[in-house]
Amino acid sequence: MNNFKYSAVAFALIATLAACGSSGDDSSTPDPEPETGFEFAATEMITNLTDDVIVSGYAALATKGEEMLLAAQTLVNDPTQANLLAAQVAWKAARLPWEQGESHIFGPVDSLGIDPHLDSWPLNTTDLTTVLASGSGFDADTIKGWNDDVQGFHTMEYLLFGDGVADNEKAIADLTSAEADYLMGLAEVFRDYTKTLDDAWQISHDGQTGSNAYGEFVKNPGTEWNTIYASQVGVIEELINGMIAIVDEVGNGKIADPFGTSIDTADTSKVESQYSWNSLTDFSDNIVGVRNVYQGEFTGAADKQGLVDFVNAADSVLASRIGSEIDDAIIKIQAISGSNDMPFRQAILDADARVRVQTAIDALSKLQASLETDILPLLNEWKV
Numbered sequence: 001m002n003n004f005k006y007s008a009v010a011f012a013l014i015a016t017l018a019a020c021g022s023s024g025d026d027s028s029t030p031d032p033e034p035e036t037g038f039e040f041a042a043t044e045m046i047t048n049l050t051d052d053v054i055v056s057g058y059a060a061l062a063t064k065g066e067e068m069l070l071a072a073q074t075l076v077n078d079p080t081q082a083n084l085l086a087a088q089v090a091w092k093a094a095r096l097p098w099e100q101g102e103s104h105i106f107g108p109v110d111s112l113g114i115d116p117h118l119d120s121w122p123l124n125t126t127d128l129t130t131v132l133a134s135g136s137g138f139d140a141d142t143i144k145g146w147n148d149d150v151q152g153f154h155t156m157e158y159l160l161f162g163d164g165v166a167d168n169e170k171a172i173a174d175l176t177s178a179e180a181d182y183l184m185g186l187a188e189v190f191r192d193y194t195k196t197l198d199d200a201w202q203i204s205h206d207g208q209t210g211s212n213a214y215g216e217f218v219k220n221p222g223t224e225w226n227t228i229y230a231s232q233v234g235v236i237e238e239l240i241n242g243m244i245a246i247v248d249e250v251g252n253g254k255i256a257d258p259f260g261t262s263i264d265t266a267d268t269s270k271v272e273s274q275y276s277w278n279s280l281t282d283f284s285d286n287i288v289g290v291r292n293v294y295q296g297e298f299t300g301a302a303d304k305q306g307l308v309d310f311v312n313a314a315d316s317v318l319a320s321r322i323g324s325e326i327d328d329a330i331i332k333i334q335a336i337s338g339s340n341d342m343p344f345r346q347a348i349l350d351a352d353a354r355v356r357v358q359t360a361i362d363a364l365s366k367l368q369a370s371l372e373t374d375i376l377p378l379l380n381e382w383k384v
Contacts (some may be wrong), residue, residue, distance in 0.1 A: 005306045008300060011148065013272075015310070017295065021119045025376065027274050037381045037382065037383040038313050038314040038378075038379065038381060038382060038383065039382075040313040040314075040382060042232045042236065042310065043232070043234075044305050045292075045305040045306065045307070045309055045310060045370045046218065046219060046221075046232060046235055047219050047336070048296055048297075048305050048306070049239065049296060049306060049307075050218045051215070051219075052213050052296070052297060052298075052301075052304060053104075053292050053293060053296065053297070053298070053306075054101070054104050054199050054201065054215070054218075055202060055213070056298075057097050057100060057101045057104075057213050057289075058097070058101065058194075058197050058201050059198050059202070059291075060097040060298055061094065061097040061098055061101065061194050061197070061198065061199070062191075062194045062195050062198035064093050064094035064096075064097060064194070065094060065190055065191040065193075065194030065195065066095065066191055066192060066193075067090050067148070068087075068090045068091060068093075068156075068187050068191065069187040069188055069190070069191040070090075070188075071083075071086050071087040071089075072087055072090075072156075072183050072184045072186075072187035073088035073184055074086070074087075074177075075087045075180060075183070075184075076180045076181065076183070076184050077383050078173060079172055079175065079180060079355045081171070081172040083270055084147070084160070084170065084172045084175060085277075086275075087160055087183075088160050088161060088276070089154070089217070091157060091160055091276070091368065092276065092278060093152075094190075094194075094283075095153065095273070095278060095281070095285075095286055096281075097232055097283075098119065098153070099285035099286050099289065100285050100286070100288055100289035100292060102249075102289055103243055103246045103286065103289030103290045103292065103293050104239065104242045104247045104289070104293060105242060105245065106211050106238055106241075106242055106259075107200070107201070107205070107214045107217075108196055108197055108200030108201060108206075108214050108220075108363075109217070109292075109329050111166050111205075112197070112200060112204075112206075112207075113138050114193050114196065114197050115193065116148040117151060117152060117154075117193050118152045118153060118194070119150055119153050119154070119194055120148040120149045120151070120154065121149075121151055121153075122149075122151035122154075122270065123149060123154045123155055123158055124147065124267060125149055125187050127147065127149070127150050127156070128150050128155060128158065130175070131146070131150055131176045132156060132179060132182060133178075133341060135178050138178075138181045138182045138184070138185040138187040138194065139185055139340045140185050140189045140238045142185075143182075143186060143189050144189055144192075147186065151186060151189060151190075152186070152196055152239065152247050153190075153273075153275070154181060154275070155186055155274075156186050156187065156190065157270055157273065157275045157276050157278075158275050159175070159180075159182065159183045159186075159319045160183070160275075160276070161275040161276040161277075162275060163275060164173065164274045164275035164277060164345065165278065167341075168275065168276050168277040176192065177288050189234075200213070201204045201213060201214045201215045202283065205217065208269060212225070215231060217229055218235055221234060221235050232382065232384065233379055233382070234378060236310065237330050237376070237379055239293055240371065240375055240376050240379075242293070242377075243290045243293055243294070243307075243378070244368060244371045244372055245285065245322060246286050246289065246290060246330070246383075247290060247305070247364055247371065248288075248368055249286075249366045250283050250286045250333075251360075251361050251364030251365055252288065253345075254272050254279075254282070254283055254286075255283060255333075255357065255360060255361055256307075256361055257270050258270035258344075258345075258348055258360075259273045259348050259354070259357055259361070260348070263348075263349060263351065266347070266348040266354075268347055269347065271344055271345045271348070274344075274345045277343035277344075277345070278294070279293055279343065279344035279345065280333060280334065280336055280337055280343070280344050280375075283344075284330050284333045284334050285363075287326060287329050287333065287367075288330060288366075290326055291323075291326045291327070291330070292360045293306060293307060294306050294307045294322065294323065294326060295308055295323075296308070296309070306376075308322070308323060309373060310378070310382075311378065314378050314381060314382070315362055315378075318374055318375075322367075322371070322374070322375065323371055325363070325366060325370055326367060327366075327369045329363040329364050329366075329367050331360050332360040332362075332363040332364075333360045333363075333364075334354045334376070335354060335356055335359070335360070336357050336360055338352070338356065338359065344357075
């Protein structure tokens with residue numbers, strides 16, 4: 001009983017002292033909210049990603065476009081097995097910057113309709129056969145007026161590598177004069193579109209004199225003349241969404257669609273780059289492109305600011321985890337080929353390889369979820 005009285009007095013005293021120790025007499029003043037959010041100066045990162053990753057990548061693609069045309073011209077003028085192999089090498093070399101660039105497939109590649117001009121698939125082999133049978137009209141201007149599914153990478157791929165069913169090693173004796181002529185016209189069209197894309201980022205975003213290059217819009221958000229990006233938040237959101245889009249496309253489209261739900265439902269006709277057997281290289285390059293944007297530099301280049309620095313400013317553990325998930329997805333894609341270097345179109349029809357394919361799909365799903373649920377929301381916490 002005495003103890004109860006003592007406690008009651010003590011509580012009253014504590015309450016009085018607490019009231020005296022407060023900053024004001026107004027007991028209705030709310031306690032200050034704990035500070036949240038993070039700070040990050042994004043200008044250097046945006047400038048670097050624009051110049052050293054995106055523009056550099058499209059400049060490399062334009063160079064490869066020139067080299068592809070030169071290789072096609074050489075093949076037509078001197079149709080030897082060596083020159084056919086050289087043209088195949090040029091095709092694969094052009095494929096690399098394009099596939100890595102799909103991690104930032106926004107801006108002119110979309111607004112100028114260049115993506116379908118360069119990379120429509122599946123190929124329309126029925127129309128292609130009809131076109132080849134006509135034996136003429138293979139100049140660049142005429143080809144540009146035809147459907148996208150008989151132009152671009154995969155039409156050139158079919159002409160260079162054959163149908164890809166049994167192998168990807170076409171003999172020069174199997175290259176008809178019509179195929180060679182059509183290939184040269186296609187390569188000229190291809191060169192023109194890759195140059196247009198490069199110019200749009202570096203000279204004029206819409207090809208009109210006096211217009212700003214698209215790269216300037218990205219690097220100068222919020223300026224009076226910028227009608228595309230109102231703030232740095234919009235730019236970073238575009239970059240993150242670009243990464244999400246290609247991870248989704250690789251996991252749920254390029255791999256899962258032909259993979260099907262079983263061997264019986266697998267469909268090799270849906271495999272991208274099925275003629276050259278370059279599919280797994282395409283897929284891993286897509287995610288290498290994601291890593292380029294995340295890290296801020298191409299593989300092996302000097303360290304510069306990328307999205308990892310933005311994420312690191314908010315959560316260093318998360319920044320490291322995302323880097324590991326990107327690397328893991330690349331490794332899992334490359335592992336699909338197994339110990340016997342099996343191409344993807346064969347792997348989806350092989351029971352053991354299908355386990356590895358599913359493992360890659362799972363890794364890509366995990367990465368996509370992390371980008372969507374952990375990285376994208378950071379924009380709301382950023383104290384711009």
